[in-house]
Amino acid sequence: xxxxxxxxxxxxxxxxxxxxxxxxxxxxxxxxxxxxxxxxxxxxxxxxxxxxxxxxxxxxxxxxxxxxxxxxxxxxxxxxxxxxxxxxxxxxxxxxxxxxxxxxxxxxxxxxxxxxxxxxxxxxxxxxxxxxxxxxxxxxxxxxxxxxxxxxxxxxxxxxxxxxxxxxxxxxxxxxxxxxxxxxxxxxxxxxxxxxxxxxxxxxxxxxxxxxxxxxxxxxxxxxxxxxxxxxxxxxxxxxxxxxxxxxxxx
Numbered sequence: 001x002x003x004x005x006x007x008x009x010x011x012x013x014x015x016x017x018x019x020x021x022x023x024x025x026x027x028x029x030x031x032x033x034x035x036x037x038x039x040x041x042x043x044x045x046x047x048x049x050x051x052x053x054x055x056x057x058x059x060x061x062x063x064x065x066x067x068x069x070x071x072x073x074x075x076x077x078x079x080x081x082x083x084x085x086x087x088x089x090x091x092x093x094x095x096x097x098x099x100x101x102x103x104x105x106x107x108x109x110x111x112x113x114x115x116x117x118x119x120x121x122x123x124x125x126x127x128x129x130x131x132x133x134x135x136x137x138x139x140x141x142x143x144x145x146x147x148x149x150x151x152x153x154x155x156x157x158x159x160x161x162x163x164x165x166x167x168x169x170x171x172x173x174x175x176x177x178x179x180x181x182x183x184x185x186x187x188x189x190x191x192x193x194x195x196x197x198x199x200x201x202x203x204x205x206x207x208x209x210x211x212x213x214x215x216x217x218x219x220x221x222x223x224x225x226x227x228x229x230x231x232x233x234x235x236x237x238x239x240x241x242x243x244x245x246x247x248x249x250x251x
Contacts, residue, residue, distance in 0.1 A: 003028045003097055004076030004134075008066040009084035010035040010149075014044065016084050024052045028093050033058055033070035064147035064157045067127070071141060080131040080179070087181045095177050096131050107136040107170040108162070114181040121174060125158035128182050140165055145249065146199060152245055154195040156203040163207050191224060194238045201242030213243045 007017065007030060014034055021030060029052045034041065036059055043055050058069045067081060078100050099109055112120055113128045122129070143164075144150065146157035162172055191197075200220070204213035217239035225232035 001027065001078060001097055001101060002076040003078045003080065003093055003131075004074055005030045005080050005082045005088075006067070006070035006074060007032045007082040007084055007086070008035070008063060008070055009033070010061075010066070011037055011041075013084040014041075014047075018044075018046055020084075020087055021050070021053065022088060022090060022093075024050065025090075025093075027097065028052070029076060030054070031056065031070050031073050033066050033073070035060065035062075035066045035069075037061065061149035062144055062147065063149050064142035064144045065149070067147075067157075068141045068144065074134050076134060078131055079134050081127045082180070083128055083182060083184055085183050086128055088179075092179045096179050099175055099177060100131070100133065103173060103175075105171055106133075106173045108132040108165055108172040110162075110172065110174045111177050111179040114178050115183055120176060125162050127158050128180055128184075130158065130161075131179070136170060137165070138168075140168060140170070146202070152195070153199040153202050153242065154193070156199040159203050160206060192228065192230070192235070194241075197235060197238035198242030198245065201239040202246045205243045205246040210243060210247060213239075217243065 009017065009032060014032065017032065032047070032053060032055045034055055034057050036057065040057065047053050047055055054073065056069065056073050058066055078096060080096060100106065103109065109131050110122065110125060111129045111131065113126060116126055116128070118126070142157045143160045146153045146155065146160055148154055165172055201213055201217050204216050217236055221232040221235040221239060224230070224235055
């Protein structure tokens, strides 16, 4: 069984990986999907010298688009979604491979990430926690309307991915095993960011329908306003924009 880390980065973010890649081993490889917004970049020599690393270039913005580009290039049995600030140990790689060997009916496993400020068991999905069997997921990809770099919705792509996986009959399980370390926090935790509010409402609409989304938006608007002493109508307008955005796409 082989493991491939799909690392998404953009512009100068690739420099973070210099000290992150572990010594080579036969059952682990890396795909770096390098998104660039200016001139086509030159692959650093310290990457080009490694035969366990493939760099693939992608012009433009959109983290979900970048992840899909990496997924299209993947070749290993097990693939893990990664950020460019992520760190691993040899034990992390072993834990991922052992988990899939021990759970042969699991198509996708949600693990834990050190440094990620969230409660476990998780109420929401973070990309750095996800690993999956490449052949089992088939053509399943991230919805490019969601995620950092998208024009209107800056988060929620992982939840939509798992939702679509469930609709396709894939088996997703959660294991309380740490498989990486990250310094980055989820965009979904930025509770008053207008794009985040729109994204949450869009996810509710996509997964549970319009009525549920409006009821949840009303409750969340009042709850956030009470905690932060802000105007609930302003919050609700952002939620409404997310609901309307997804409704328009589905019409």
